[in-house]
Amino acid sequence: MKKHFELSEDRSFASREEVRSLQDRLLAEQIRYCRTESPFYRGRLAGFPDREYDFDSLRELPTTSKQDLAEHNEEFFAVPVTGIADICFTSGTTGTPCRIVYTAADLDRLAYNDACGYRAAGMLPGEKVLLTCTIDRCFIAGLAYYQGVVKLGAAAIRNGLNTLDSHAEVIRTLRPENIVGVPSFLAKLGQYLADNGIDGSCVRRLVCIGEPARNRNMEPTPLGAKLDGFWPGAVHSTYASSEIVTSFTECSARCGGHPPADLAVVEILDDAGNRVPDGEVGEVTVTPLQVTGMPLVRFRTGDVSFIIPEPCPCGRGTLRLGPILGRKAQMLKVRGTTLFPNAFFNVLDGIPGVVEYYMEVRGTALSDEITICVACRDGASPEDLGVQEKLYGRTRIHVPVVAVDPAAARQKVFGVSRKPVRFFDLRKY
Numbered sequence: 001m002k003k004h005f006e007l008s009e010d011r012s013f014a015s016r017e018e019v020r021s022l023q024d025r026l027l028a029e030q031i032r033y034c035r036t037e038s039p040f041y042r043g044r045l046a047g048f049p050d051r052e053y054d055f056d057s058l059r060e061l062p063t064t065s066k067q068d069l070a071e072h073n074e075e076f077f078a079v080p081v082t083g084i085a086d087i088c089f090t091s092g093t094t095g096t097p098c099r100i101v102y103t104a105a106d107l108d109r110l111a112y113n114d115a116c117g118y119r120a121a122g123m124l125p126g127e128k129v130l131l132t133c134t135i136d137r138c139f140i141a142g143l144a145y146y147q148g149v150v151k152l153g154a155a156a157i158r159n160g161l162n163t164l165d166s167h168a169e170v171i172r173t174l175r176p177e178n179i180v181g182v183p184s185f186l187a188k189l190g191q192y193l194a195d196n197g198i199d200g201s202c203v204r205r206l207v208c209i210g211e212p213a214r215n216r217n218m219e220p221t222p223l224g225a226k227l228d229g230f231w232p233g234a235v236h237s238t239y240a241s242s243e244i245v246t247s248f249t250e251c252s253a254r255c256g257g258h259p260p261a262d263l264a265v266v267e268i269l270d271d272a273g274n275r276v277p278d279g280e281v282g283e284v285t286v287t288p289l290q291v292t293g294m295p296l297v298r299f300r301t302g303d304v305s306f307i308i309p310e311p312c313p314c315g316r317g318t319l320r321l322g323p324i325l326g327r328k329a330q331m332l333k334v335r336g337t338t339l340f341p342n343a344f345f346n347v348l349d350g351i352p353g354v355v356e357y358y359m360e361v362r363g364t365a366l367s368d369e370i371t372i373c374v375a376c377r378d379g380a381s382p383e384d385l386g387v388q389e390k391l392y393g394r395t396r397i398h399v400p401v402v403a404v405d406p407a408a409a410r411q412k413v414f415g416v417s418r419k420p421v422r423f424f425d426l427r428k429y
């Protein structure tokens with residue numbers, strides 16, 4: 001396995017066939033590594049033929065779930081304790097948090113991964129990047145964003161989880177061309193700059209993490225549209241997770257994220273675990289390549305999306321992953337309809353006067369009972385803003401809407417995790 005990853009090795013612009021053949025070679029190598037070095041896969045793959053697996057035959061191997069990772073956590077470690085360079089915890093928004101370990105080579109791989117993503121978004125060496133996320137708190141993504149900036153040859157401004165005022169001051173004085181952050185926070189920052197007459201026109205790219213900025217039709221969500229209003233043409237959505245140690249970043253076409261050519265094999269699976277054709281929606285399942293600390297085979301992320309089948313106008317031979325439509329575990333069943341919380345959240349993001357919101361779900365195995373909790377600006381009520389009617393207009397579902405205090409709502413949404421949490425699952429089945 002490799003120890004160093006150089007940006008000059010990025011093969012993203014090779015043809016689709018060349019990318020596939022590169023991935024097949026690395027996939028065979030990764031599966032062999034798992035069979036010999038990972039205690040979990042020594043057992044899990046014992047009954048399967050010892051052969052050179054490629055993209056086609058990969059489907060014969062079993063998938064790996066978050067449950068596997070939680071129940072057999074240490075068995076996934078493929079190096080002795082002395083070979084570990086960094087230990088993280090998954091965010092634990094669903095299920096049991098577990099440890100993810102990285103070797104020094106994995107950290108270099110991550111730096112390469114993020115630098116490839118920045119490059120896809122059009123970022124250039126010599127530019128400045130304002131990082132509005134934390135790089136500590138056992139959070140791998142923030143560290144990866146930082147290391148990617150360094151690997152690319154740009155300059156990081158690690159202002160982290162700081163106040164709007166502090167970020168505005170950085171923008172005013174240092175004039176960064178790029179910002180990395182959570183879309184809902186970046187929208188607040190854009191509003192703050194506008195309200196205070198601060199010129200944010202230096203910012204040419206927003207690398208958006210953790211929340212989708214586009215919908216199933218690749219149109220901007222209300223949140224994405226808000227960002228487009230403040231920074232036209234700047235939004236680049238990304239998708240990544242601590243387990244898959246690979247990110248998908250939108251290129252200049254801003255229509256689906258590319259993974260680096262040599263870092264991951266991606267499948268979209270249906271509920272029965274079968275691959276769906278490109279373009280169809282299913283669970284994003286990833287086999288990360290060239291990982292040494294905690295390699296995974298066919299890891300089911302729990303996130304639902306689709307592959308965009310058409311070749312990308314940017315010329316990359318790597319696939320494009322659409323926006324994450326929701327988490328499989330958060331799928332809602334309401335009177336015979338299935339939908340994701342984002343269907344409601346996208347409407348709420350587009351209502352001026354709604355300052356914060358979250359959803360509580362209760363119910364039985366047959367039907368979910370949804371309550372939308374909304375905090376409004378300046379003493380207005382959800383009825384004044386027509387929240388219930390607007391939700392019905394888009395989802396055709398009547399849901400109870402209750403008013404909540406803005407400060408309490410913010411505490412509830414931002415108080416439990418590193419990411420905003422707006423979905424509270426109180427279902428008992």
Ligand SMILES: [Zn+2]
Nearest residue numbers: 251253312314
């Ligand atoms: Zn592209």
